[in-house]
Amino acid sequence: MRYFSQLSLPGKLALFAFALGLVAVFGDPYGGGAVTLHPQELAVLVQKEVDHVSVERLADWIIQKKSDYRLIDLRDAGSYATYHIPGAENVQLTGLTDAALARNEKIVLYSDGGIHSAQAWFLLKAKGYDAAYILRGGLDDWKDQVLYPVLAANATPVETAAFQRKKEVSAFFGGTPRLGSAPGVTAAAAPLPEPALPKVQAPAAPTASAAAPKKKKEGC
Amino acid sequence: MSAPFFKFGLFGAEFSLVMAFAIGIGFGFFLERAGFGSARKLTAQFYFKDLAVFKVMFTAIVTALLGLFYLSWAGVVDLSLVYFGPTWLLPQIAGGLMLGVGFVIGGYCPGTSMVALATGKVDAVFFVLGVTAGIFVFGEAYPAIQGLVNATPMGEITLPQLFGLRYGVVVFLVVLMALAGFWGAGAWERRLARRAGEV
Numbered sequence: 001m002r003y004f005s006q007l008s009l010p011g012k013l014a015l016f017a018f019a020l021g022l023v024a025v026f027g028d029p030y031g032g033g034a035v036t037l038h039p040q041e042l043a044v045l046v047q048k049e050v051d052h053v054s055v056e057r058l059a060d061w062i063i064q065k066k067s068d069y070r071l072i073d074l075r076d077a078g079s080y081a082t083y084h085i086p087g088a089e090n091v092q093l094t095g096l097t098d099a100a101l102a103r104n105e106k107i108v109l110y111s112d113g114g115i116h117s118a119q120a121w122f123l124l125k126a127k128g129y130d131a132a133y134i135l136r137g138g139l140d141d142w143k144d145q146v147l148y149p150v151l152a153a154n155a156t157p158v159e160t161a162a163f164q165r166k167k168e169v170s171a172f173f174g175g176t177p178r179l180g181s182a183p184g185v186t187a188a189a190a191p192l193p194e195p196a197l198p199k200v201q202a203p204a205a206p207t208a209s210a211a212a213p214k215k216k217k218e219g220c
Numbered sequence: 221m222s223a224p225f226f227k228f229g230l231f232g233a234e235f236s237l238v239m240a241f242a243i244g245i246g247f248g249f250f251l252e253r254a255g256f257g258s259a260r261k262l263t264a265q266f267y268f269k270d271l272a273v274f275k276v277m278f279t280a281i282v283t284a285l286l287g288l289f290y291l292s293w294a295g296v297v298d299l300s301l302v303y304f305g306p307t308w309l310l311p312q313i314a315g316g317l318m319l320g321v322g323f324v325i326g327g328y329c330p331g332t333s334m335v336a337l338a339t340g341k342v343d344a345v346f347f348v349l350g351v352t353a354g355i356f357v358f359g360e361a362y363p364a365i366q367g368l369v370n371a372t373p374m375g376e377i378t379l380p381q382l383f384g385l386r387y388g389v390v391v392f393l394v395v396l397m398a399l400a401g402f403w404g405a406g407a408w409e410r411r412l413a414r415r416a417g418e419v
Contacts (some may be wrong), residue, residue, distance in 0.1 A: 014399050020286045021395030024388040027294035027300045068306040068375040104300035104376070130300040 030128070032077070051121060052136045055107050055145045059169050062086055067103075067119055074116045075139075085110065085142060086173070094137040096120055097127050110135035130191060147175030239249065248335045257335045259327025259343060264418040268322050271405040278398045289391050314368070314405045326350065 007015065061069065062085070072087040075082050082092040091099045093116060101107055107129060109117040117134045124132040135142070144150075144204050149166040151159065167177045226236050254276045255261045265269035292299040323329050326347045327338055333351060336344030362369070380387045 010402070014402060017282055017286065017395050018289070018399060021392040024286070024289055024391040025386070027290050027293045027391075029288065029387050063372060065373065066306075067373045081232045087270075096298070104378075106376070130298060 004022060013096060030049075042122075042125060051133055053133045054136050055142045056169075058085070058135060058142075059106065059146045059173065063169070063172055068109050069133075070119075071108050072096075072110070074102075074109060074111040074120055079112075083139075085139070093120055093123070096123055103129050104131060105129075106131045106133065108135055110131045112136045113138045113140055146170060147173055148178055149175075150178045153179065224289070224301050235240060247331070248338060250317045251332055251335045252339060256332045256340045259336065260343070262329070263324060263327050268408065271409060273404060275405055278401055283397045284393055285391055285394055289388070304376060304378075307358065308370065309372040309374060311369050311371055322350075 004012065004015070017151075021148075046124065060070070071085060071088040073084045073090045074093055075090075076092070077090060080088075084090065088110070089099075091176075101124075107124065108118045109124075109132060111117045111120075114134060114137060117138060121132050122135050137145070147170060149163065149170055151163045163177070170177045221345070224229060226239075231239070251257065256273060261270060262273060273303035288297060288299065288302070291297040319329065327342075328344060328347050330351055333344050333347040337348050343346070358365075379385070379390045385392070
């Protein structure tokens with residue numbers, strides 16, 4: 001104690017920092033798996049829709065080759081094999097919490113509509129995965145907005161201009177833009193044939209087998 | 221109640237700007253009080269004549285590191301929701317070198333140039349004009365250099381992930397590195413002072 005009081009202030013602070021650093025070796029900032037769920041916080045997240053990612057934004061991420069997120073396809077393996085969004089990994093709901101996902105990774109979930117992904121979102125939240133997101137509208141919206149966007153026949157010039165960009169994005173993902181035919185009929189109301197999905201590029205995007213822990217897609 | 225407050229919806233986007241302003245003013249104030257509104261003081265670091273920049277910056281790093289670690293260990297801060305920039309290795313090395321060269325030539329980094337501007341330094345006026353011009357040029361040239369800017373993405377990767385070490389081990393190593401740095405800086409400054417005394 002006498003030695004301590006003889007130290008200069010920087011010396012004392014240095015000793016303090018050393019002690020804190022030494023104790024830190026035994027600590028875990030992510031709480032070691034024990035998770036406290038706060039219903040009100042979850043409610044706020046859901047209400048404010050901060051947990052949503054739109055299909056347009058996801059398309060932009062893929063085009064920009066962003067790699068700071070994991071895209072999880074929650075459908076069955078057959079549907080996944082038929083088509084999946086580029087870069088998506090196939091993980092079933094039952095295997096979700098065993099999958100090699102890190103708790104601080106940005107995880108984007110999608111299913112056909114949005115129900116399974118919303119349920120998976122709660123599962124992940126309950127397991128302490130805080131950066132989980134839902135692809136708004138799921139694969140249905142991906143098809144409608146990204147792969148096969150529709151330009152209504154009575155579109156305003158602004159919509160037509162925006163459609164140019166959509167056409168490029170659609171082409172990037174191997175889709176085909178469609179033009180609404182009958183004037184006055186909204187695109188959504190007009191019965192449209194289900195377009196054949198573009199063939200998924202072979203080999204399929206890297207899949208995470210639930211067993212092997214997977215490194216980030218790029219770098220290191 | 222846990223932090224980050226904004227992500228848990230404790231305040232909205234508008235109030236977050238007020239918070240950012242308050243924190244920014246505080247940041248600027250302490251930079252100024254550390255003497256970092258002076259280009260002489262800042263560039264002296266690069267000639268190893270004054271190691272204040274090194275010591276202040278590493279003190280800030282260690283303080284924030286230990287503070288965040290212990291607060292999140294205690295469950296007050298949710299570390300996985302705290303934003304940190306993703307890594308793009310090559311462009312960040314290139315950008316870091318450019319920033320360093322600009323720092324030595326201009327005498328400021330972006331933050332300290334604002335501090336110096338606020339205290340009425342004329343050279344800081346020109347530095348900030350240069351920064352603004354640089355931002356404009358980058359924005360205009362972005363389509364051409366997009367490939368470089370987005371090269372070698374590694375995502376939001378942390379040192380514990382990169383080296384496969386426990387989080388706390390990395391904290392300890394960084395603290396050790398900082399303490400060794402402080403000790404080295406102190407020894408070097410005593411040597412400089414002795415040499416100045418001899419002349």
